[in-house]
Amino acid sequence: MDNILILGNGVAGLTAGDTLRRLGYTGAITIVGDEKHATYSRPALSKAALAPGPEMELNFLPEATHGGTELLGRSATTVDPEARRVTLDDGTVLDYEGLVIATGTHARRFTDSEREYTLRSLDDATALRERLSSAPKVAIIGGGPLGMEVASGAIGLGCEVTLIHPGTPMEPHIGPQLAGILTEVALENGLDIVDDFVAAVAETPGGMCVRLSSGQEITADVVVSAAGDIPNDSWLADSGLLIDGRLIADERCRVRPEIVAAGDVVWQQGARGLRRTPIWTAAIEQAKTAAAALLQGDEAAPLSYHSYFWTDQWGMNLKVSGPIPDGSEEPLVVKGSLAERSAVLHWPGQGCAASLNMRMPIPRLHKLAASVPAEV
Template sequence: MRHIVIVGNGIAGLTAADTLRRLDFDGEMTLVGEEDRPTYSRPALSKTALDPNQEFQVSYLPEATHAGTQLLGTTAVALDTQQQRLTLHDCNTLGYDGLIIATGTSARRFSTSDREFTVRSVDDAIALRNRLATRPSVTVIGGGVLGMELASGANAMGCDVTLIHCGTPMTDHIGPLLASLISQVAIEHGLRLIDGRVNAVDELSTGMAVQLADGQQVSSDIVISAIGDAPNIQWLAQAGLLHDGRLVIDRQCRVQDNIVAAGDVAWLKTPEGPQRYPVWTSAIEQAKIAAASLLNPQDATQLNFQPYFWTDQWGMNLKISGPARLPETAPVVVRGSLEERAAVLHWPEYGAAAAWNLRMSLPKLHKLARETVVSA
């Protein structure tokens, strides 16, 4: 294998490239990246980019050391697996011996209005920050982790913020207990929560109107949509790699013999059906396995990592090791207390641990989560 092409220059693509070199791949390497900038921390866009106490700075990752050719500001538009060649948007083509797909996702939205914002890139974050600086009224649609972080940022910048979500925000991500506690803190900060489903978003001469399924209309100057993402797989439509519209990988991150995938674009084959794990740490671990599998498919290990994610919002920090959606059962309070809104928690039957507003190193949090499995 003399030429490996990596499509995607986010954390998965960068990690895959560095891993290839670490595994002594000395052939030609080409990275194709849609954004015309080096790799940066995407989670920071919703966590620190909207902090009114800090100037906006892009959190670039350390400079790449893989010495590969980087084609930034370009995209792949088609793939021919028989000829082992992909076509770029400028009609140039690239041949490959091995291919790593790490094209990530795009934010879903309701409209094409300039008053509807999403946050997926640095340019998105800059545009939103500049608009929030004028203190518009804001409606956030979607109460996942991203939606709550963006609502928190808008609130901190002095905006009147309404968030629309079915049920308690973040329940599907962190379980009902912590979701309820954090939502209460958000309300105390001035967030208006509406339990409802959005049918449509319309642009008016005076702003935006969000139409709910129950007939209610919510008006504001701007809308921020945090309603999930769509994997960037349009360029694979005719490649014969998709199954039910999904790019599915096995536990060695393989798609087929000389093609692997990693990051948000990929669906992992599991006994419960294909599942996607769109978090930063998952992208890194998948990329390491994908690179190793491409070079040495017989010796590559299988994907087996401890899930982890964190969030900063409403003046609080939460870190979770283990399956992100925590159960309804009451946790064991290891340190602190829920009443004080600062606690280390664990779920013995679930193999998960959380640190809420208390300092705890990641290795210790992982260790605690693993110990719960043993003790159960």
Template sequence: MTGPRMTGPLTSGPLTSATGPGIIVVGASLAGVRAARALRERGYGGRLTLVGDERHPPYDRPPLSKEFLTGPADAERFGLPLDGLEADWVLGRAAERLDPRRLVVALDDGTEMPCEGLVIATGSRARPWVADAPRRGVHTLRGLDDARALGAALAGGGPLLIAGAGFVGTEIAAAARAADVPVTLVDKAARPWIGRFGAEAAAFVERLHRDAGVDLRCGTRVEALTGDGDGDDRVTGAELSDGTSVAAGTVVVALGAVPSTGWLAGSGLALDQGVRVDAYCRALRTDGTHVPGIVAAGDVARWPHPWVPGRGLTLGHWSNAVEQAEVAARTLLFPQEPTAYRPVPSFWSDQYGVKFRSVGLPELADTVEVREQSTERRRLDLAYYRDGALVGALTANRAARTASYQAQLAAALALAPDGPLPGRQAATS
């Protein structure tokens, strides 16, 4: 489905004229829209086309696991601003193949779309439940239709089982408990968030959920989902690896996300849990060379960070999609003057009125300094170090401290962008 073209005055852009095939952005969510806006703001006046596999106009995703689930299902509140983009929209169509040599994107309806520049911003999809499952009552949460279906299920008030106590799983649990829905939260780890933030943060998060009435089952996992078996094939619960069973009328599989790179198979691009890009967001071939005219941004991109050499990062965070899209757009327009992407990763989550904020890469730490930890006052301040160097922080209801940590980490990256981790620094209140 092609949406109406947003008409307006076009000026000659630095990459192409208004009469050429222009730039295609594959992915009409946050990273894609921000890349498109950055192209326009940096002077690009040529043809601009955004392709998205959802039929909905672009919207913000973070609210889908929070207030949208139990509040008014008004997606317009979360729509992304599109004024001034002057773009063609191809919605409800998925990219199926890429020929990087000819710069041609093939869609699932057989349409071939040539371009002069390409932004890959296809994001990620929810990791599915791979074993047998009942047909009804089992959900994942990634897009607007997922959120609407899950919200309708929660409105029924039946018990909810969530498999996975990561960010999305705990946010859904908090939203459901706010609506007085009984919740069982299952995770194979000893506590929620422990793999990312360590024992101190995990104890804080665990206490919040238990105090809210969540039946938290840690150190076990969902082995099988059970159904009623009477032809309706609706989920009734789950069998856990510790031998216990849980009753549920709704199940959410919250086991993480997988970058959406299937359409790039056979393209020659380097695919490794995402599209491999260099420091300037240029897509890389399997031999490590970059592909002229192709950049990637957002959840789908695996990019090099100076503190994780060789491995690279993929981040499914709002701030990463916004910031990386800006750099990718600049690289595409001005390939001879690229700017390296060197952000301080950041993340937030709101649960039970507690505002969590994280900066840096706490998972790299070998030491955690507890500066404040009070579940009664709902405050947390943790500083993370590796070899004496500050690498990250996590706070709860301490936004000013988070800003201080972020400034210090940004200064460290600016001073030694390609060197070892910086020396230890102390954050101020």
């Protein structure tokens, strides 16, 4: 193989390029990304970028080492897998021998209103931060990690914030015990949490109105939608690569022998069925596996990684290794104290460990998650 094309210059695309070189590939690499910026840390957009202070903190990733040709500000519009050819929005046609699809996702929206903000890209973060700095009244739709981090940032910037979420925020992402603690801290920081589903969102003269399934209406100057993401795969619609509308890859991240996929865009079969895993570490590990599979085929190792997630909000840092604890088991407090909200926790029956506001190297957290109590 002598000509590899990478679509998407997020962390998955960048990692795929660097991994190809690390594995000894010396042929051409071309990377196409529809954002004009060099690759940056997307997780930082809802954390450092919204932190109080006069300037927005930017977090670019270390420069790529693959030495490939970068075509930024352009997007792939079609792929012809039989001809092994991709067309870009400016009409450029690129042939490939190997293709990496790493085009990520975009945020789900409720309206076309410019008073509805989403947070997926650096440009989104710049616009959102600028708007929040005039301390508007904000309604956030969605209480996942993104919604809660934006709520924390917005309150830090002086906004009055209502967050709409059915149930306890973040519970599906970190389990009931940890979600309970973060929700408590959020309430203490002045977050108004409304437990309901959103029925409709509309502009009003001068603001926005969110109508809930109970009939209650919440008015705000701006809405921030943090209610899920949609894979950037519509450009693949006529390619024959989608199955039931999904880009599905095998355990080596292969869609076909010469086409691999990595990051938020891709679906894979796992213990919990066919799923996407839209988290940072998954994108990196999938990209490494995908690059190896392109060069080594069946000889490449299948995808294997420790599930790992982190969040920063309300001045607290949480790291979680392993599957999400489901609430059926009380965690062992290995270090610190839950009352002080600074602890290392272990759910031995579920293979999960977490550090809340406590410094702990990630490999040690993984080791704790996989251990039985006698080993701790």
